[in-house]
Amino acid sequence: SGAAAGAAASGTKIEWTLASSFPKNLDTIYGAAEVFAKRVKELSGGNFIINVKAAGEIVPGPEVMNAVKNKTVQIGHTASYYFFGTDATFAFDTAVPFGLTSRQHTAWMMHGGGMEVMREFFKQHNIVNFLGGNTGTQMGGWLKKEIKSVEDLKGLKLRIGGFAGKVLSKLGVVPQQIPGGEIYTALEKGTIDGAEWVGPYDDEKLGFYKVAPNYYYPGWWEGGANLSFYINAEEYAKLPDAYKVIVETASLEAHTDMQAKYDAKNPMALASLLGNGAKLHKFPDDVMMAAFKATQEVFAEESAKNANFKKVFDSWITFRHNQMQWFGLAEKSYADFTTANPWKP
Amino acid sequence: SGAAAGAAASGTKIEWTLASSFPKNLDTIYGAAEVFAKRVKELSGGNFIINVKAAGEIVPGPEVMNAVKNKTVQIGHTASYYFFGTDATFAFDTAVPFGLTSRQHTAWMMHGGGMEVMREFFKQHNIVNFLGGNTGTQMGGWLKKEIKSVEDLKGLKLRIGGFAGKVLSKLGVVPQQIPGGEIYTALEKGTIDGAEWVGPYDDEKLGFYKVAPNYYYPGWWEGGANLSFYINAEEYAKLPDAYKVIVETASLEAHTDMQAKYDAKNPMALASLLGNGAKLHKFPDDVMMAAFKATQEVFAEESAKNANFKKVFDSWITFRHNQMQWFGLAEKSYADFTTANPWKP
Known part of the structure; x- marks a missing residue:
């Protein structure tokens, strides 16, 4: 904390460009990057600035991961499964068929070993990943x-x-x-x-x-599509320790905020x-x-053909199995009852 | 942000005592206060210190809300439904029977008007509330x-x-x-x-x-028991703006972290x-x-007899109704399938 204090107090000026894979009209998902950038600025006393650019402004939406890898931008906000063609392992950081729900994915990443295996994978691509939102179970x-x-x-x-x-x-x-x-x-x-x-x-x-x-x-x-912030590993390494803490906490706030926004907004849109x-x-x-x-x-x-995939899968499938058994009890029976028995306003 | 920068840079020294309603052996729920305090310290460069005290160390567990109200401590971490005897409205900030799930409660508080109505209620008790964890749907x-x-x-x-x-x-x-x-x-x-x-x-x-x-x-x-951090309103008002931002973002991190911990730990405990x-x-x-x-x-x-309760209930019940309809579709049908069809590791 002494180091952190020094760095924050010294007011190191840093300005980054964030490339989002999403257009501004997807305000919930694009907005997560703005929530993140705003908080980073506030927590750094206005010294660490992240300029958010929508898909196509600097980098085409589907190219964000490569742009981070190649340092065209310092940071991106995207869904890594767009890049599954390069390596199917990328898909685990967003969603795979019959995969984890929003809460389960967050639990895997924060306390189930998921962050460790995904960080190891992204390291091969010169990237450090942070949680950056979830949509919840999508419609088909x-x-x-x-x-x-x-x-x-x-x-x-x-x-x-x-x-x-x-x-x-x-x-x-x-x-x-x-x-x-x-x-x-x-x-x-x-x-x-x-x-x-x-x-x-x-x-x-x-x-x-x-x-x-x-x-x-x-x-x-x-079942839950996770977004992440992806930071070029060399740019990340250059951050003062205090700013690394800021990135971690601000990204997690954006993560939680995006799911809450989707949950709050989806019901009215469905009715419409x-x-x-x-x-x-x-x-x-x-x-x-x-x-x-x-x-x-x-x-x-x-x-059978991809060691990266197998390594992540082995962590993930055990966690998934245990989660589904647990969520099948209290959470599911509660949802069964509350969704079948309306309590009208 | 100019003000925030100034306050952070000036390194205003503040030391608070946090009274938890929980013993240390409930490491997940007690631990949320430690996660929060650690992050507040880091984000303030070691200048804003919150000393976490377990139930009974300074304040008995069931007395935490009163201790915050009366400024015995500046901040508490508790479940407000312990105080429903004073006013049943307190229960809405934790859980009421057939109430919101973890995700739904977070959505209500962050983007469904819940924070506004609960802040208004807690103001009567000289308290400012912040999200501080959830257990998920409990067992019966x-x-x-x-x-x-x-x-x-x-x-x-x-x-x-x-x-x-x-x-x-x-x-x-x-x-x-x-x-x-x-x-x-x-x-x-x-x-x-x-x-x-x-x-x-x-x-x-x-x-x-x-x-x-x-x-x-x-x-x-x-259906989802929410914990909160409760801060004495006068002590909160005295915080520099930068520290108010720190409290908001650090509490939200503790909020998300606690649910993730419970989700990760419950399956193994159930098996045991x-x-x-x-x-x-x-x-x-x-x-x-x-x-x-x-x-x-x-x-x-x-x-019928409590205007505070009715005011919160009117906001809450409409939100709840819409949430249950929406969660009854994609989320529920996905959970139905994934919990009924094991994918063995």
Whole structure:
């Protein structure tokens, strides 16, 4: 603390650029970087400035991780599963199909060994990672036509990000990688049959309900999508100790704040979507089961050929198993009752 | 930020005493105050010191709120529902029967208007409140004999804290207020028929499984028990602006950290309890439904006679209703599937 005091008091001036993978209109997810930057500035007495840039301002959204790695920017805010093509291990820091929920992921990272294994992995990419938000369990997305069984997935062109595409391919889906801004037109023209995005609050803005009204849940490929702040390792090493503490605490505040915002905003957006004609559907049981089996196959294949993946997976799967058993008792039975028995205002 | 910078740089020396309502052996819940104090010290460059005292060291556990109100200590860490006898409104800051889950409570406080209404309430008691941890949905506690239906509750002597006793009284239970350290002996002697505490990690330490092996879930009176830091309003007003920022961000870190610790630790403790003979039971459906109805009656009665309670309840119940509808879709269907279909390590 003596060192920290000295550094803070000396008022070392530092100015960083943060590249976000998200546009400003996704105010919840983009906003997490602003919450973080504001707090860093306040806690450093205005000496440590982080300038937040939206996707495309300096770095295209999908290039943020590379920009951090290569020191084009000092820090990025993104979903690491965008980079699963480089190494599937990246996906664990965001979400993998049938993975951890928001609370479970936070527990894994903070007290379940997750931060240690992920830091070791990101070190290979010259990056230090910090928690930076979660969306909660996402919705499964929008389909032009209803699906009744796993057979209906065959040949379906779905816009879906990241690792989940590999799993859906095994079920006959033809995954499409399309930037957020182009999805609506693709759905309208029928170039694609469906698209997943996030949840009601973000989905409403893009208007998918007008052209693909069947709204599926749950987004089993994103039981909780975690965002992180990624810092170039050399730039991080140069920070005074006091600023390292500031980064850690401010990122965690942004982390908690983003989930709270989504939770507070999603219910009203869902009501609005339903009022505008969105039709809710739960994924058929056989779709869920086939997807779960395909996920386990994909994980076995990946573990066999990728030592990084296997190392993280071995930590993660044990933690996941224990979490699901525990969450299946008090949390689940409480949710079962409270969601089935309305207490009207 | 100019003001903040000045205050931080000037290194204003402040030393506070924090009274916790918890003993050191409850390391997760007691530990949240230590996490907070450590971060406050680091972020202030060692200038703002908070000395954490366990229950009884300076203030008895149940007296912490009064000690803060009366400035015996500057800050406390406790569960405000211990003080529901003074005003039932206190219960909303911790947990009320069939209330918000951990994530939902955090969302209510941070982005659902909860912080505003609770701050207004605590102002009457000369206190400023900050989030300070959550246990998640608790277990329903330990019973010497099984209960098969709501009839079996009649005459049962249960050790149960806070507001839930009022609800259980309506079902024939005779609530007992017994400090943690005396519960085991009371169960062993048969002075009481059962006791609720927290969840596996804390419950295991007290050894209840040896004398009352029937372990019930869910703890419907604590769908998520929130802890807070309570600061004497005059002492808070005296803080430099920079230290107010530090208190806010450090308390939020302790808040998130405590839930993550419980989530990480509970599964192993549960496995150990089951290995030692604890028998899991879900509360019978008719018990849940009778308790829910009794809860609504108690809330109507309290709202009719207590303007403070009614004001908070009106904010809370609308938020709760919307949350439960939303959490009933993606989150719940995801939990249904992932807890029913094991993915073995």
